[in-house]
Amino acid sequence: MNNPHKNARTTPHIRALIVDRALRKQQPVRDNASTFGISTHTVYKWLARYREAGEAGLESASSRPHASPRQMPKQWIELIQKMRLTLKWTAKQIAQALGLAYSTVTAVLRRLKLNRASHLEPVQPVQRYEHPAPGDMLHMDIKKLPRFDRPGHRVTNNRRQNTRGAGYECVHICIDDHSRWAFARVLPDEQQGTTTRFLENALAAYRGIGVEVKRLMTDNGPAYRSRRFNAVLQREGIKHVYTRPYTPRTNGKAERFIQTMIREWAYAVPYVNDISRTRALTDWINHYNKQRPHGSIGNLPPMSRIPKEAVIKSAA
Template structure:
């Protein structure tokens, strides 16, 4: 075994230490070799017991190790764990130490049991052309009147009654091209107005909308919203109740917007945050790389011959 890189003594140095102890005494020999008196006594005692072999390096492996579980015991542990038994109960049932059973369970990846409810399979889809499906959604945002306690760290910097404003968004299923507005509320007239402006914006980008998917919010179920879709000949699809993943592309956009725009900077007022939204939307549509698009921005999936002036 190789000596430690910072070791003061090798096997030859230990032999010399033992020899010098007989010549000049323990204290002087220890000082000469640069070790403690206790270390010098240790090497002399080992030499007296084992001779020259006792002066060599030894393995750091302990002389005794805790008893390991047999193959049959391990199978029993895993079977009980898969029956959702607590680790301490398994240890008591087998008469084994808790730590030993726990190491076995961790080693086999069963320290965290899966949820009792089986998750439904992930269904991913993407329409073939822009406009075949638009995903609409909203997200409430707290109004900002000054820097709050999350920025300053002072719990007194808290504004009560500032109210809310709402981010309205529309995301194209194929290209992920997005249109957004921050509005005062999410009532039916407000939401219907956003819908009309969103359809016009997508039309300017040569995207003809054929279907729209929304959740079951009251504004989306309202008559003005339905009339606006009927006038445009657009089919309305609702998500499954209490299942946000059905409208997953909109939900994903919300998380991206919160992380990269709404909560990315220390805004001093809501108006400052709203002003920044247009710049961030342009960055998202024209420059931000999207993993689902082969790390290209959403505008790359819009025919360039129709939007050549928008790709800057």
């Protein structure tokens, strides 16, 4: 074990110097201890270990005891694990059945990461999919961001300089499932009127690059379920698909885009205020769509997946 304890006064290198000064240079033990700021007892300890095991004795030994008489036998741990997984019993039920202390069973389950009921369910595999063409499916979502009048702690690392409470603004986003081409706007709220206008602007932006939208996926938020919002979709012949309740991963592409946007735009620069942050969004979106490599599409920018003939046709 070569890593010394974090509070250790000596390292294997220092211990070798202590031994060298004591044995080869015949330095008095008291002077040797004073040189390295340690006790005479420590000097004698490392000399004894060197005489017993040579240079190997100067390495740091494990602090774990040689024996753990109170440690639970492996068979008992395996039995607790089996009862928890197969019978779905609680720690209290297992403790009563085996005649063990409740705290002991709880500690074992915590070490096994079986202390929560959710840990008993098998992890659902991530189902990745991609629609075959631009416009086959758009994902839409909203992210709230706090307004501010000076840089906050996430960019200054100083929590003592709190900004005055200024409320929130909403970043409405839309991303194409196939190409990952994105559209986003910072708007004052998430009311149905605001959200519907964003939808109309987003559809116009996609038409501007030659993409006709066929489906739109959103969560079950009130604005997305409103008659006004759905009237636009019906008029445009777009099928509205809702995510399953309490399952944000269903709209995973929107969620991942928001994470990237927050990391690379919202908190990447110490903006003077939220107004300067909003102004920077357009440039970042253009960079994301036209230049930034996207790992899920072969490290190419989203615009590379928009057919050139569609772009030319829309510009004509």
